Amino acid sequence: MSSPSSSSTPSPYPAPHPTNSLLLAYQVRTRTILLAGGGPVAASRLYHLLCARPKKLVLFAPDNEDIDDEFRWRVEGESEDAKKGREGIEIEWRKQEFDPTQNKEDLALLDGDEIDMVLTAIPNPTLSTKICRLCRARRIPVNVADVPPECDFYFGSVLRRGSLGVMVSTQGKGPRVAARIRRKLERAIPENAGEAIENVGQLRKGLREIEKGTGKEAIERRMGWMIRVSDKWSLAQLGEMDERMRNEVLAGWEKDEARGYWDVNRGKYGGLGWLASFASRLGVGTCPVVKDPDGSAAKCPFVMGSTGFVLGAATAGAVAAFWMRRQ
Amino acid sequence: MSSPSSSSTPSPYPAPHPTNSLLLAYQVRTRTILLAGGGPVAASRLYHLLCARPKKLVLFAPDNEDIDDEFRWRVEGESEDAKKGREGIEIEWRKQEFDPTQNKEDLALLDGDEIDMVLTAIPNPTLSTKICRLCRARRIPVNVADVPPECDFYFGSVLRRGSLGVMVSTQGKGPRVAARIRRKLERAIPENAGEAIENVGQLRKGLREIEKGTGKEAIERRMGWMIRVSDKWSLAQLGEMDERMRNEVLAGWEKDEARGYWDVNRGKYGGLGWLASFASRLGVGTCPVVKDPDGSAAKCPFVMGSTGFVLGAATAGAVAAFWMRRQ
Numbered sequence: 001m002s003s004p005s006s007s008s009t010p011s012p013y014p015a016p017h018p019t020n021s022l023l024l025a026y027q028v029r030t031r032t033i034l035l036a037g038g039g040p041v042a043a044s045r046l047y048h049l050l051c052a053r054p055k056k057l058v059l060f061a062p063d064n065e066d067i068d069d070e071f072r073w074r075v076e077g078e079s080e081d082a083k084k085g086r087e088g089i090e091i092e093w094r095k096q097e098f099d100p101t102q103n104k105e106d107l108a109l110l111d112g113d114e115i116d117m118v119l120t121a122i123p124n125p126t127l128s129t130k131i132c133r134l135c136r137a138r139r140i141p142v143n144v145a146d147v148p149p150e151c152d153f154y155f156g157s158v159l160r161r162g163s164l165g166v167m168v169s170t171q172g173k174g175p176r177v178a179a180r181i182r183r184k185l186e187r188a189i190p191e192n193a194g195e196a197i198e199n200v201g202q203l204r205k206g207l208r209e210i211e212k213g214t215g216k217e218a219i220e221r222r223m224g225w226m227i228r229v230s231d232k233w234s235l236a237q238l239g240e241m242d243e244r245m246r247n248e249v250l251a252g253w254e255k256d257e258a259r260g261y262w263d264v265n266r267g268k269y270g271g272l273g274w275l276a277s278f279a280s281r282l283g284v285g286t287c288p289v290v291k292d293p294d295g296s297a298a299k300c301p302f303v304m305g306s307t308g309f310v311l312g313a314a315t316a317g318a319v320a321a322f323w324m325r326r327q
Numbered sequence: 328m329s330s331p332s333s334s335s336t337p338s339p340y341p342a343p344h345p346t347n348s349l350l351l352a353y354q355v356r357t358r359t360i361l362l363a364g365g366g367p368v369a370a371s372r373l374y375h376l377l378c379a380r381p382k383k384l385v386l387f388a389p390d391n392e393d394i395d396d397e398f399r400w401r402v403e404g405e406s407e408d409a410k411k412g413r414e415g416i417e418i419e420w421r422k423q424e425f426d427p428t429q430n431k432e433d434l435a436l437l438d439g440d441e442i443d444m445v446l447t448a449i450p451n452p453t454l455s456t457k458i459c460r461l462c463r464a465r466r467i468p469v470n471v472a473d474v475p476p477e478c479d480f481y482f483g484s485v486l487r488r489g490s491l492g493v494m495v496s497t498q499g500k501g502p503r504v505a506a507r508i509r510r511k512l513e514r515a516i517p518e519n520a521g522e523a524i525e526n527v528g529q530l531r532k533g534l535r536e537i538e539k540g541t542g543k544e545a546i547e548r549r550m551g552w553m554i555r556v557s558d559k560w561s562l563a564q565l566g567e568m569d570e571r572m573r574n575e576v577l578a579g580w581e582k583d584e585a586r587g588y589w590d591v592n593r594g595k596y597g598g599l600g601w602l603a604s605f606a607s608r609l610g611v612g613t614c615p616v617v618k619d620p621d622g623s624a625a626k627c628p629f630v631m632g633s634t635g636f637v638l639g640a641a642t643a644g645a646v647a648a649f650w651m652r653r654q
Contacts, residue, residue, distance in 0.1 A: 011408035013397050016377035017487035017521070021352040023494040024480040026468075028349050050343035070340050081338035116466075139443075139466065141353075153351040160344035164508070165496045167350040173490055174524040176557065177565075181491070181516060184562075188515040189508060194344070197501040230503065235511075238504075301631045308635025309642075316643035324651075 020171050021154065028054040032114050036060045036098035036131070037121035041145045043071040045119050048155060050074060051165075056090040058115070060098030060106075097122075101130050110134055121145040148172045157182040162194015192239025199241040200230060206250050225253060232260035347498050348481065355381040359441050363387045363425035363458070364448035368472045370398040372446050375482060377401060378492075383417040385442070387425030387433075424449070428457050437465055448472040475499045484509040489521015519566025526568040527557060533577050552580060559587035 031054045035045055038061030047070075049057060059075065061067060073082055075093055098120070100107040109115055118135045120128050125147070132150040135142035144150035156169035157178040166185060170178045190196070207222055229249060230238065240261075241249070248264035266274040360381045362372055365388025374397075376384060386402065388394060400409055402420055425447070427434040436442055445462045447455050452474070459477040462469035471477035483496035484505040493512060497505045517523070534549055556576060557565065567588075568576070575591035593601040 011406065013400060014374070015408055016374060016412045017489055017492075018380055019352075019378050019487060019490055019492040020356060020380050021354050021492070022375065022379040023483065023485055023492050024351050024353050025346075025348040025483050025494070025496040025498070026351050026353075026480045027347070027478065029347060047341070047343060048349065051346050052349040053345055053347050073340060079338065081342055085343045151354065153353045156350065156352050158350050160346060162344055163346055163498050163500055164505075165344075165346040165348070165350050165494075165498075166508070166512070167352070167492075167494045167496070169352040169492045169494070170524045171352070171490050171492075173528045176554070177524050177527055177562075178491075181493070181520065181562070184515055185493070185512055188511055193508065197497045197504050200504055201500045227503070235504075235508070301628075304628045304631040305635040308632040308637075309639035310635075312636035312639025312641075313643040314639075315636075316640040316647070320643065320647040 023167060023169060028052050030055050031116040032056040032058060033117045034058045034115050035119045038067040038071050039121060040068045041121040043068040045121055046071060046074050050085050051160060053089060059093045060096065062097055063095040099127060100134055110138055115140060118142045159186055161189060164194045164197055190236040190239060193235050196235045196238035199238055203246055206246055207253065210250060210253055225258065228258035232258055237261040350494060350496060355379050357382050358443040359383040359385060360444045361385045361442045362446045365394040365398050366448060367395045368448035370395040372448055373398060373401050377412050378487060380416060386420045387423065389424055390422040426454060427461050437461055442467060445469045486513055488516060490524055491521045517563040517566060520562050523562045523565035526565055530573055533573055537577060537580055552585065555585035559585055564588040
């Protein structure tokens with residue numbers, strides 16, 4: 001029914017990228033997850049699960065020499081770090097194989113209401129396939145490690161910085177390329193990006209305590225000020241924002257002033273911070289070509305090239321002057 | 328039970344980052360998803376869903392002036408682009424409100440086996456809450472737009488390049504910071520990264536046709552060669568790898584040669600590509616400080632700074648020479 005001209009009209013909206021999967025941050029705080037297996041792959045799954053902080057983990061793995069060291073440490077380690085990693089998560093390690101095809105208790109677990117998700121990482125493909133079928137028949141999302149057709153979800157390559165999570169997914173087409181992209185992103189995201197997110201949240205909270213209005217105007221004024229402030233801070237600087245800095249920034253609200261990092265850190269560098277504050281107002285320190293609040297002059301090809309040029313010219317000039325004097 | 332010394336022992340494994348959610352690429356190719364609402368938020372959800380390519384979408388929205396233009400275009404648009412966007416996805420638009428509390432047919436839909444996931448983006452919070460409860464009672468994952476406690480999953484800020492998907496999630500703590508990080512990542516990932524993934528897949532497939540061995544040694548030799556080859560190509564170059572280039576790269580397998588982009592493009596630039604090939608063997612073109620196959624000299628502060636220095640010195644030298652001649 002489409003008219004011949006319609007195909008030549010440019011599309012008014014972006015075309016969907018057929019990624020073939022829905023990228024989600026799945027909430028599991030009230031969920032119970034079953035993990036079968038105790039080897040290195042199970043240990044890596046367990047790490048992901050501990051980050052996600054479910055209500056409960058039911059682990060199935062016979063307690064023998066095949067248990068991965070990391071797996072055991074995360075489940076049973078007595079050090080502060082190991083305990084902190086599983087804090088607030090109920091962990092039940094059933095020291096046997098998970099086999100709902102043989103063991104009625106295991107099947108009852110799938111039939112009951114408790115299990116919300118099943119992950120298997122066991123060296124038994126036949127059993128895995130059977131577990132997958134049983135889960136699917138019960139609409140329990142399932143992931144069989146290394147067998148894409150038996151996965152209702154993939155994990156992708158994940159980068160974590162505190163409460164920031166970045167997942168790189170290639171639909172299983174290029175795990176190595178995914179990891180390469182993840183490493184590239186690791187260099188692009190500052191170490192303290194997780195704190196930056198927390199600190200922006202704290203600032204927003206602090207602002208709401210000063211300006212409590214719930215009307216449209218108050219909301220818009222708050223939002224506008226938040227945008228102006230946060231655009232003045234790089235991500236790394238936001239990550240450094242402590243209570244003192246936050247209070248000084250909030251003190252700018254009444255005057256409708258958006259204070260940047262250097263405006264509240266003038267005392268730094270033996271009192272020379274005001275110089276940095278002045279420089280940052282002029283836009284020195286970030287790249288004048290790509291106006292990125294997170295860009296630094298050291299990463300700007302224009303700044304580095306022209307600085308090099310000036311230094312080179314000065315050096316050559318000095319050499320020439322020195323040489324001419326000697327003549 | 329932990330001994331006093333154990334807390335001072337450094338942790339042997341990375342501590343979990345409490346992101347409080349499981350980042351997943353959820354597979355929906357065989358799933359049916361229900362979306363309630365037809366406004367701008369629903370349109371944005373619809374875009375995500377079309378990218379994910381579910382088996383079927385059941386849309387609920389009264390067909391009136393509140394329907395967002397993009398929503399209507401994606402569902403009913405007759406242009407090639409609009410049709411291509413929904414190709415292979417069964418779309419059923421029920422032109423009425425979704426109200427399982429009043430309408431028995433709607434409730435039957437939730438009670439039945441068809442619906443695997445429910446998304447609402449409707450301007451009725453009370454109804455949304457009721458829909459959420461009905462879904463949870465039936466273990467159907469649900470997302471109520473803008474109401475985090477009523478979401479079993481969040482969407483995060485997503486960057487797409489063909490089959491590559493990158494999700495930035497901040498647990499709803501900082502949607503603006505998430506979008507800022509996503510824009511930063513957009514600059515870090517080449518436009519054709521999606522093709523790069525496809526092309527690496529094609530190369531791997533081509534290799535398996537030449538070397539069919541399934542033994543451990545054959546697998547390891549194949550994997551080693553694939554790693555050596557792909558590390559010689561930047562992501563952007565991998566994205567350009569067409570059939571001719573692929574065949575020339577594969578021709579290097581017999582000689583155990585890992586051919587880079589310039590090795591198979593010597594004819595470029597009027598036959599001067601061999602110069603680029605030679606230069607890339609010397610490591611020119613990428614940053615000598617950060618040895619990143621995806622880094623370019625133009626982004627390397629060291630290369631730009633020193634190039635600027637040399638050019639500056641040369642310019643000053645030329646000026647001095649010219650000036651001295653005139654004396």
